[in-house]
Amino acid sequence: MSEFVKNLMSQVKAKNPSEPEFHQAVYEVASSLSLVLEKHPEYRKEKILERIIEPERVILFRVPWVDDQGDVQVNRGFRIEMNSAIGPYKGGLRFHPSVNLGILKFLAFEQVFKNSLTTLPMGGGKGGSDFDPKGKSDGEVMRFCQSFMSELFRHIGPNTDVPAGDIGVGGREIGYLFGQYKKLRNEFTGVLTGKGLNWGGSLIRPEATGYGAVYFAAEMLSTRNQTLEGKKCIVSGSGNVAQYTIEKILHLGGKPLTISDSNGYIYDEAGIDHEKLQFIMDLKNVRRGRVKEYSDKFKTATYFAIDPSVDYNPLWNHKADCAFPSATQNEINGKDAANLLKNGVYVVSEGANMPSTIEAIDQFLNAKILYGPGKAANAGGVATSGLEMSQNSLRLSWSREEVDQRLHNIMKSIHKTCVETAAKYGTPGNYVNGANIGGFVKVANAMLDQGIV
Secondary structure, eight states: OOHHHHHHHHHHHHHSTTOHHHHHHHHHHHHHHHHHHHHOHHHHHTTHHHHHHSOSEEEEEEEEEEOTTSOEEEEEEEEEEEEOSSSSEEEEEEEOTTOOHHHHHHHHHHHHHHHHHTTSSOOEEEEEESOOOTTOOHHHHHHHHHHHHHHHGGGOBTTTEEEEEOTTOOHHHHHHHHHHHHHHHTOOOOOSSSOOGGGTOOTTTTTHHHHHHHHHHHHHHHTTTOOSTTOEEEEOOOSHHHHHHHHHHHHTTOEEOEEEETTEEEEETTOOOHHHHHHHHIIIIISOOOTHHHHHHOTTEEEEEOOTTSSSOGGGOSOOSEEEOOSOTTOBOHHHHHHHHHTTOOEEEOOSSSOBOHHHHHHHHHHTOEEEOHHHHTTHHHHHHHHHHHHHHHTOOOOHHHHHHHHHHHHHHHHHHHHHHHHHTTOTTOHHHHHHHHHHHHHHHHHHHHOOO
16 A cells, blocks of 8 residues: 555544445555655646545435325435536435445545546435335335435526436336426426436436346457457346346346345356246336345246345356446445356456455456456446436437447446556556556546646
8 A cells, every 4th residue: 555545544534434345446546646646746736636525515304205004204315516626516326225425435535536437427325224125115115206306406506416326216216306306396307317207207217227237248248359249248127227138148148147135145057047036027127026036936046045144245156257246335345256267257347335454456467368347348328318318308218229339338448548548557458457548537637627626
């Protein structure tokens, strides 16, 4: 660890106690940026990184709502407006019991660099609530969303801050949030992305994060003159990202083997085909069931329940070529990384945000596998959100093929930036350095141009 990073992390931990995910995200970026800060003393002099670490605005508010039994419930709402140097704040809303200030700050910090890499004019932000939509009725979710937006609407707008979905926030939630915003502001604008197709949404938006992670994996493989054809792939999660990661793996000829949720995971030795994927989509998106039902229906699959007593995730302990972590942060620890490498995995493309711990990342980099960090590999979601914003501004709707082609081109561009930037700063093949530096430089130069604000 350089002296600069050491001193910076001491300050970050002192100013932001009890926020380990935020500390981890800052450390991972700062470690890469030592290379660029040495070459550009003006970034050090103007304290660019220190300013990016400090959110421009943090909004915290209460969200009271009434459940179906008539009882009053109270949750917390958040919005972290991290950096607007290159465009309006852009980033998802997460509804999950684990949501707290530190997790949202880490997500917003990552979002700044991710959005910069997309080449689109978007700043970084993130928000959400400790509300859990799991098991709630549509009426309860609607009342919560209306209460949440009754405060958030003051702070967002199409040219200020454009939220989207994340864990726990899908099409249903975006619809209720948008309806309340429209009522309160008396205007129909592109203030949220992930909207319904018949009221301003974009084709490919639900698929975009998963599709993008697979496109990025394909680009990494192309540097070794390989494709996804015939590759065995393990995927975590069973939400939007995991579902469409599996779909695009199938499109490109790969063989997906796993899905998971918070109760356990299934391993299907025969592979998850299009018919099985349709079952997963109905199970998760319509019936909101658990993945164990997959193994009840398809006898080629084995179900493994979560065992909280073990210090690794057995999902990552199967023979495969590629891994697509698509569930949540820090789902791959040091032991998991060792298991992946031992079982022949040499491509890791992150669909989730920061799913690998620092120890896991170090193992991937030391082994010189093709490792695509989340801020690059999963940028397809926010990239297509940016395309939805463009369509809203133009009052146009692009075809499925056009949006998919634009997404594919953006992922190719992000990959090219990572490869060229890593090589320029003396670490060829290191996608972590390429993504962190590539995303940072654009934001840093914009901040230099705009003065101390």
